[in-house]
Amino acid sequence: MANILLFGEVSDKEISSITYELISAANKLKFNEDDKIVVALLSEVIPESYENLFSYGAETVCLVKNELLSRSNTDAFIIASKEVFDKFNPEIVLFAKTDLGRDVAPRLAFKLGVPVAQDCIDLGIDQDTKKVMVTRPVYGGSAIATLVFEDVETQIVIVRPKVFEPITPTENSKGEVVELNIELDEKLIKTKFIEEVVKESEGIPLESAKVVVAGGRGLGDAKNFDLLRELAEILGGAVGASRAVCDAGWLDHEYQVGLTGKTITPDLYITVGISGASQHMAGCSSSKNIVAINKDPNANIFNSANYGVVGDWNAILPAFLEAVRELN
Amino acid sequence: MLNILVCIKQVIDPEMPSSAFSINTSSKKVEEPDGIPPVINGFCENAVEAALRIKDVSDANITILSIGNKFVTEVMKKPLSMGADELILIEGPEFENLDPLSTVNVLRAAIQKLGSFDLILCGRQASDWDNALVPLGLSEMLDFPCITIGQKIEIVDQGLIVQRTLSNGYEIVESSLPALVTVTNELGDPRYPNLKGIMAASRKIPTIWNSKDLDLDLETLIPKLKLIDLKIPITDKQCEIIEGGDDEETGRNLALKLREAKLI
Numbered sequence: 001m002a003n004i005l006l007f008g009e010v011s012d013k014e015i016s017s018i019t020y021e022l023i024s025a026a027n028k029l030k031f032n033e034d035d036k037i038v039v040a041l042l043s044e045v046i047p048e049s050y051e052n053l054f055s056y057g058a059e060t061v062c063l064v065k066n067e068l069l070s071r072s073n074t075d076a077f078i079i080a081s082k083e084v085f086d087k088f089n090p091e092i093v094l095f096a097k098t099d100l101g102r103d104v105a106p107r108l109a110f111k112l113g114v115p116v117a118q119d120c121i122d123l124g125i126d127q128d129t130k131k132v133m134v135t136r137p138v139y140g141g142s143a144i145a146t147l148v149f150e151d152v153e154t155q156i157v158i159v160r161p162k163v164f165e166p167i168t169p170t171e172n173s174k175g176e177v178v179e180l181n182i183e184l185d186e187k188l189i190k191t192k193f194i195e196e197v198v199k200e201s202e203g204i205p206l207e208s209a210k211v212v213v214a215g216g217r218g219l220g221d222a223k224n225f226d227l228l229r230e231l232a233e234i235l236g237g238a239v240g241a242s243r244a245v246c247d248a249g250w251l252d253h254e255y256q257v258g259l260t261g262k263t264i265t266p267d268l269y270i271t272v273g274i275s276g277a278s279q280h281m282a283g284c285s286s287s288k289n290i291v292a293i294n295k296d297p298n299a300n301i302f303n304s305a306n307y308g309v310v311g312d313w314n315a316i317l318p319a320f321l322e323a324v325r326e327l328n
Numbered sequence: 329m330l331n332i333l334v335c336i337k338q339v340i341d342p343e344m345p346s347s348a349f350s351i352n353t354s355s356k357k358v359e360e361p362d363g364i365p366p367v368i369n370g371f372c373e374n375a376v377e378a379a380l381r382i383k384d385v386s387d388a389n390i391t392i393l394s395i396g397n398k399f400v401t402e403v404m405k406k407p408l409s410m411g412a413d414e415l416i417l418i419e420g421p422e423f424e425n426l427d428p429l430s431t432v433n434v435l436r437a438a439i440q441k442l443g444s445f446d447l448i449l450c451g452r453q454a455s456d457w458d459n460a461l462v463p464l465g466l467s468e469m470l471d472f473p474c475i476t477i478g479q480k481i482e483i484v485d486q487g488l489i490v491q492r493t494l495s496n497g498y499e500i501v502e503s504s505l506p507a508l509v510t511v512t513n514e515l516g517d518p519r520y521p522n523l524k525g526i527m528a529a530s531r532k533i534p535t536i537w538n539s540k541d542l543d544l545d546l547e548t549l550i551p552k553l554k555l556i557d558l559k560i561p562i563t564d565k566q567c568e569i570i571e572g573g574d575d576e577e578t579g580r581n582l583a584l585k586l587r588e589a590k591l592i
């Protein structure tokens with residue numbers, strides 16, 4: 001029997017959806033009947049809804065409540081996750097690539113002296129070696145690598161969000177609850193949180209919008225985003241941007257879609273003046289439908305788009321906007 | 329005086345046209361594109377800029393450190409022409425396929441040989457393997473406080489204050505020195521080398537070390553995650569190109585098409 005330990009997350013006093021995604025990912029790694037999925041929740045508040053985790057496939061839930069386990073206290077999470085690790089001695093550990101996970105997972109791995117597989121979009125067990133095999137985009141998404149853990153005792157995997165679908169929960173499942181009391185000495189926390197400045201993008205949050213209208217360098221100017229805002233408003237969607245736009249200061253980086261920006265999966269993603277660099281597509285390629293308006297017929301974006309218009313947005317966009325308004 | 333170390337990596341230019349991107353399937357490596365020179369990883373240049381901004385306002389010495397194989401000296405000297413003081417290159421074929429764990433071990437060996445640093449700056453991730461792992465490992469190994477994805481770094485008294493980019497805004501954190509900070513492009517563009525900088529850099533000779541200089545046990549440099557396949561993803565999407573008599577009609581046709589497909 002082996003333990004598969006995953007670190008769930010709590011945000012705004014709720015279990016965040018990434019926790020359920022991680023359980024689905026862990027399910028792909030069950031090799032023997034009796035392999036056990038352990039979900040750890042480390043937080044300053046433990047939501048009542050933790051019982052739901054069993055319905056999603058958790059077999060053990062480990063709760064660690066401590067006021068120092070607030071999001072910015074990475075050092076506290078690292079100390080606590082090491083204790084949880086020692087308690088369950090898992091063969092496989094899963095984290096999500098979130099603001100928190102991408103800091104905690106690697107540091108835990110290095111503490112243990114074991115390798116970590118970053119940003120995985122698929123997982124499985126190699127039939128020969130019984131070790132974890134992962135698939136991950138590299139070179140900004142221009143290439144896909146398959147890697148397998150060599151002879152190591154612990155395999156730590158960081159999972160890309162929004163790749164694994166939570167399962168449909170079964171009713172009234174029960175499991176084991178382990179409450180772990182971890183003493184955290186404030187002196188061990190080397191970086192001190194001072195303040196957080198939240199800059200939500202205007203309107204519907206980019207990550208949950210069903211329609212996203214995004215602009216790139218091809219828009220030429222910050223003020224041209226007004227057209228995109230108008231379009232987004234008519235369609236009940238949100239505005240996004242490429243990194244080039246955020247770097248130029250036309251929009252804040254909260255609007256950035258891509259490898260180092262947000263990952264979005266809207267039903268409709270309309271891009272205007274975006275070339276479709278692999279690092280941009282890394283954040284939006286799972287959109288159900290992609291529309292591209294670009295004057296360069298060879299732009300990479302047309303390889304990922306379902307519908308395309310080759311031409312200058314200056315002429316196309318106003319007519320498109322008008323027609324969309326009429327149709328709505 | 330503040331002793332700053334910036335770790336940089338030479339990478340294949342991530343902005344090269346996708347048509348120039350190819351993989352050698354037998355060696356499972358990305359081919360170096362013909363005629364497109366490598367670059368310093370973008371976020372590493374941001375880290376150099378962060379160091380220079382500190383040096384702009386306080387007394388600091390900036391050492392640049394890189395591990396790799398087949399360095400292009402002209403490329404790697406850029407931080408010197410931007411205003412950094414020293415360049416250390418650790419070079420050899422054994423460093424070609426280092427995994428993060430080994431990279432950290434080599435960096436640590438080099439840092440031990442170089443002396444002590446108050447601040448280590450790294451890029452938030454390298455644009456080849458997009459790992460974002462080396463700096464976190466280095467901080468663990470050196471037992472330094474670790475602050476990731478810094479967009480603004482300020483030295484105060486005996487410590488530092490960093491603005492960290494978050495997906496919805498930023499947060500401000502504080503730590504003592506020595507510390508390690510990773511830097512993101514939100515910090516702002518790296519400065520262009522000026523003539524004086526270029527002249528100064530041309531007179532500087534990088535220190536070049538190999539694995540013997542660092543007493544490295546090559547056995548420990550074997551990756552623990554084995555690469556079994558590397559390929560270019562295939563996009564099988566068929567893009568339907570919308571046309572019209574003129575641009576306006578095309579724009580209208582696009583709207584009609586999306587309505588027909590029940591997308592709007």
Ligand SMILES: Cc1cc2nc3c(=O)[nH]c(=O)nc-3n(C[C@H](O)[C@H](O)[C@H](O)COP(=O)(O)OP(=O)(O)OC[C@H]3O[C@@H](n4cnc5c(N)ncnc54)[C@H](O)[C@@H]3O)c2cc1C
Nearest residue numbers: 216217218242243258259260261273275279280295312313
């Ligand atoms: C490590 C790393 C991480 C990165 N992370 C991200 C990320 O998270 N998100 C991201 O977006 N990028 C990211 N990038 C940058 C990425 O590589 C590209 O540089 C960027 O996406 C380009 O933005 P763009 O498409 O707006 O600009 P460009 O590539 O300059 O494209 C502009 C497009 O507009 C078209 N155009 C110009 N004028 C018009 C017109 N009048 N009408 C119609 N079309 C027009 C052009 O044909 C062109 O295709 C990253 C890069 C690296 C190295």
Ligand SMILES: Nc1ncnc2c1ncn2[C@@H]1O[C@H](COP(=O)(O)O)[C@@H](O)[C@H]1O
Nearest residue numbers: 335336395450451453454459460461462
């Ligand atoms: N070979 C290397 N030499 C020097 N610094 C490196 C090397 N590899 C990674 N780094 C540093 O670690 C950062 C993140 O790299 P990575 O973990 O590979 O994504 C880089 O931006 C560099 O600052």
